[in-house]
Amino acid sequence: MTAGSVERAMTIAELAAHLHARGGAAEIWLVYLADPFEEVQGGRIVLLLQRAFWTRGEAYSFAEGSRREKRWQQLYVFRVAVTSAWAEGTTPCGATFETEFGRSRPLPTVRVRPTELAAAFES
Secondary structure, three states: OOOOOOOOEOOHHHHHHHHHHOOOEEEEEEEEEEOHHHHHHHOOOOEEEEEEEOOHHHHHHHHHHHHHHOOOOOEEEEEEEEEHHHHOOOOOEEOEEEEEEOOOOOOOOOEEOHHHHHHHOEO
8 A cells, every 4th residue: 555545445346356367266365363352251262354365475474463563462364265256146155274373272163255355355
């Protein structure tokens, strides 16, 4: 982003176009934050989607930088393989755990819908 520009979420149409440009399918990396309030209140882990990235390196860099800024944060990176046909629907897709930035612990199953995924990208 350049100075003075406004970040906005990607639309479903933009997500589908990006996937189409990549041959109709791609792996995407998702960075989730463990909600500290939910964990303290209920003892369960609730993951909040923070951002989506086209490369593992971008996701790891974002998670590591966020963790460095706020040492109390627990961030987790997941990978999801999606297609342009999936992006045009509403069915959630399961994501595979990659790594953590913080402490290791059992994590809930992660599923993401096309609208959530598109919203996690910045365009």
